Amino acid sequence: MNDAGYWSIFLNAALVNNFVLAYFLGICPFFGVSARLETAVRMSGAVSFVMLVASVCAFGINLILEAINAPYLRIISYILVISSTVQLVEMLMRKLSPPTFRALGIFLPLITTNCAIFGLALFQTNKGYGFTQAIVYALGAGAGFALALVLMAGIREKLDLADVPEIFKGTAAALVVAGVLSMGFMGFAGLGR
Amino acid sequence: MNTPVPVQQKQTTTWEMYRSIVGIGAFCALLIVSVYQGTAERIADNKARFLSSAIAQVLPAVRSTVEVSLDANGALVAATSPANLPVFLGYDEDGDLVGAVITAQAMGYADNITVLYSYSFDLKAIVGFKVLESKETPGLGDKVEIEPHFLANFEALDARLSDDGAALVNAIVTVKQGEKTEPWQLDGITGATITSDAIGVILNQGSSYWLPALERDARDFQPPQPSEE
Amino acid sequence: MALKQVSPTDEFVKGLWRDNPVFIQVLGMCPALAVSNTAVNALAMGLATTFVLVMAGLSVSLLRNFIPREARIVSYICIIATFVTCVDYAIMAISIELHRALGAFIALIVVNCLILGRSEAFASKNNPGRAVMDGLGMGVGFTVALFFIGVVREILGSGTLFGVDLFPEGFQTWTVMVLPSGGFFAMAMWLLVVNWIRQRKSDAEKQASERTGEAAL
Numbered sequence: 001m002n003d004a005g006y007w008s009i010f011l012n013a014a015l016v017n018n019f020v021l022a023y024f025l026g027i028c029p030f031f032g033v034s035a036r037l038e039t040a041v042r043m044s045g046a047v048s049f050v051m052l053v054a055s056v057c058a059f060g061i062n063l064i065l066e067a068i069n070a071p072y073l074r075i076i077s078y079i080l081v082i083s084s085t086v087q088l089v090e091m092l093m094r095k096l097s098p099p100t101f102r103a104l105g106i107f108l109p110l111i112t113t114n115c116a117i118f119g120l121a122l123f124q125t126n127k128g129y130g131f132t133q134a135i136v137y138a139l140g141a142g143a144g145f146a147l148a149l150v151l152m153a154g155i156r157e158k159l160d161l162a163d164v165p166e167i168f169k170g171t172a173a174a175l176v177v178a179g180v181l182s183m184g185f186m187g188f189a190g191l192g193r
Numbered sequence: 194m195n196t197p198v199p200v201q202q203k204q205t206t207t208w209e210m211y212r213s214i215v216g217i218g219a220f221c222a223l224l225i226v227s228v229y230q231g232t233a234e235r236i237a238d239n240k241a242r243f244l245s246s247a248i249a250q251v252l253p254a255v256r257s258t259v260e261v262s263l264d265a266n267g268a269l270v271a272a273t274s275p276a277n278l279p280v281f282l283g284y285d286e287d288g289d290l291v292g293a294v295i296t297a298q299a300m301g302y303a304d305n306i307t308v309l310y311s312y313s314f315d316l317k318a319i320v321g322f323k324v325l326e327s328k329e330t331p332g333l334g335d336k337v338e339i340e341p342h343f344l345a346n347f348e349a350l351d352a353r354l355s356d357d358g359a360a361l362v363n364a365i366v367t368v369k370q371g372e373k374t375e376p377w378q379l380d381g382i383t384g385a386t387i388t389s390d391a392i393g394v395i396l397n398q399g400s401s402y403w404l405p406a407l408e409r410d411a412r413d414f415q416p417p418q419p420s421e422e
Numbered sequence: 423m424a425l426k427q428v429s430p431t432d433e434f435v436k437g438l439w440r441d442n443p444v445f446i447q448v449l450g451m452c453p454a455l456a457v458s459n460t461a462v463n464a465l466a467m468g469l470a471t472t473f474v475l476v477m478a479g480l481s482v483s484l485l486r487n488f489i490p491r492e493a494r495i496v497s498y499i500c501i502i503a504t505f506v507t508c509v510d511y512a513i514m515a516i517s518i519e520l521h522r523a524l525g526a527f528i529a530l531i532v533v534n535c536l537i538l539g540r541s542e543a544f545a546s547k548n549n550p551g552r553a554v555m556d557g558l559g560m561g562v563g564f565t566v567a568l569f570f571i572g573v574v575r576e577i578l579g580s581g582t583l584f585g586v587d588l589f590p591e592g593f594q595t596w597t598v599m600v601l602p603s604g605g606f607f608a609m610a611m612w613l614l615v616v617n618w619i620r621q622r623k624s625d626a627e628k629q630a631s632e633r634t635g636e637a638a639l
Binding site for chain 3: 021022023024025026027028031072074075076079080083114115118119122123126166167168171172173175176178179180182183186
């Protein structure tokens with residue numbers, strides 16, 4: 001049972017140990033979707049929602065696994081639940097908001113292999129968070145992911161118009177920007193303790 | 194000129210779906226369980242060896258240990274199953290109580306820091322300290338593991354309890370480097386403030402939780418079967 | 423149109439440079455950046471991923487006629503997760519310290535887009551022999567890429583290589599290299615090198631074809 005306070009958990013997940021910039025989770029969509037601000041915002045929304053659901057599911061699954069003493073099933077059960085959740089979100093989105101669904105395109109199913117969501121479930125189990133703590137953690141992680149993604153998209157949109165050498169274009173430049181962003185976020189260390 | 198031949202799409206029957214999913218499930222289950230069982234003993238050995246070498250470092254006089262936990266009333270009992278953050282009573286070769294070894298953890302700079310430390314009943318102080326797990330910055334935060342003046346804090350870090358034995362008389366706290374005036378203070382490390390503060394928090398929390406019960410019950414505690422080192 | 427006969431060894435070699443998972447396909451970056459702060463960790467992670475790639479590729483290929491189209495992603499995920507669990511316990515059995523150093527990233531191999539991608543794109547459509555070669559090639563390419571990143575980060579960030587001190591006492595390490603930012607920078611650096619080499623190659627090829635074009639006129 002973890003003693004951390006809610007505000008501290010939220011700040012930690014969003015800023016101090018930002019999932020993208022500190023843990024390197026969710027890099028694929030980070031570099032894939034962050035070229036345009038609009039898609040970045042939509043992707044963040046989808047990822048945040050899936051994170052919330054995944055966090056709750058992981059908490060429930062962990063209770064069951066501990067009851068039947070089968071820790072070795074953790075990886076396989078988490079990933080199966082997460083993929084099913086993503087399928088569900090995809091179906092719901094297709095029904096409720098077709099334009100958003102079309103805008104996200106290939107990225108929605110890619111959330112399945114989004115390390116960030118699986119990583120969230122794993123970290124939360126390792127830290128031994130309770131139910132409310134898990135929810136706060138997921139909210140924080142989603143907020144942090146959104147923040148990093150939006151920041152990155154804004155910078156990349158500007159970078160596209162700049163005069164960048166050929167070999168630098170695309171991922172290499174994005175990586176350097178990410179590195180600098182990551183250094184910036186290190187300034188949050190110690191916040192909310 | 195070749196006319197495109199229509200590709201026959203084989204319709205998968207429900208039976209084929211079930212067969213494949215159940216089959217895959219069985220195959221995966223078999224593999225996972227075999228590997229788990231096959232490695233379980235080796236893993237337990239590794240963990241035990243790691244822990245016993247760590248205990249030997251913080252409490253060198255120990256020859257055997259008993260893992261303890263608190264029951265529902267807060268009394269000291271022998272642990273029935275290994276805990277995530279185990280606490281041990283240490284006995285020397287004559288079977289005399291030498292001290293207690295406590296594991297505790299709290300958030301450091303980057304992630305949780307897990308610490309193993311030893312408490313001497315005679316000196317009523319923390320006498321040994323070892324970092325078990327940390328993801329602190331190499332060269333900065335990890336100085337808490339090797340910096341000589343920080344480790345000197347643990348020659349006898351005061352951890353006396355109040356007269357009623359319910360709490361520490363003075364909370365263990367980290368102060369700025371060079372400003373240590375009291376024996377229950379930790380002289381911090383400049384440049385690794387967050388990590389050294391965290392160590393203070395860890396020791397304080399761990400001691401406040403365990404020392405009252407240890408001081409009260411440890412001397413009368415009857416070890417059921419002390420495990421050999 | 424006749425299919426170009428691709429030899430099995432070619433399946434292996436393509437993963438090393440032409441379709442290198444980290445630098446060309448830019449897949450599986452999460453672990454590449456996260457656990458490459460020392461050369462040993464990078465190697466261990468690469469080898470673990472290679473193992474899962476080969477075993478999952480082999481399994482998927484052996485079962486490819488058994489798995490119906492609709493259930494394939496679920497099946498692949500199950501198979502990959504199983505082998506990742508096996509690797510997780512295997513590493514715990516080998517060395518607790520290594521397991522602690524790699525942390526949750528061993529489990530995160532399961533979401534490495536690379537493995538699911540290869541299973542879907544290649545292993546499900548080829549015989550086991552080729553699937554293994556492909557997995558091996560991609561895995562080795564991945565390991566080598568990770569290793570390069572790890573070497574740079576360890577030498578600059580800790581002044582050591584495989585734990586052995588390389589520089590005299592006074593060397594001021596670039597600690598940022600072992601921090602997350604360093605991962606981004608190191609990878610960007612290698613990506614630049616790779617891009618530069620590829621650009622030179624394509625420039626040389628363009629020049630060569632222009633010359634033969636002129637000669638043909």
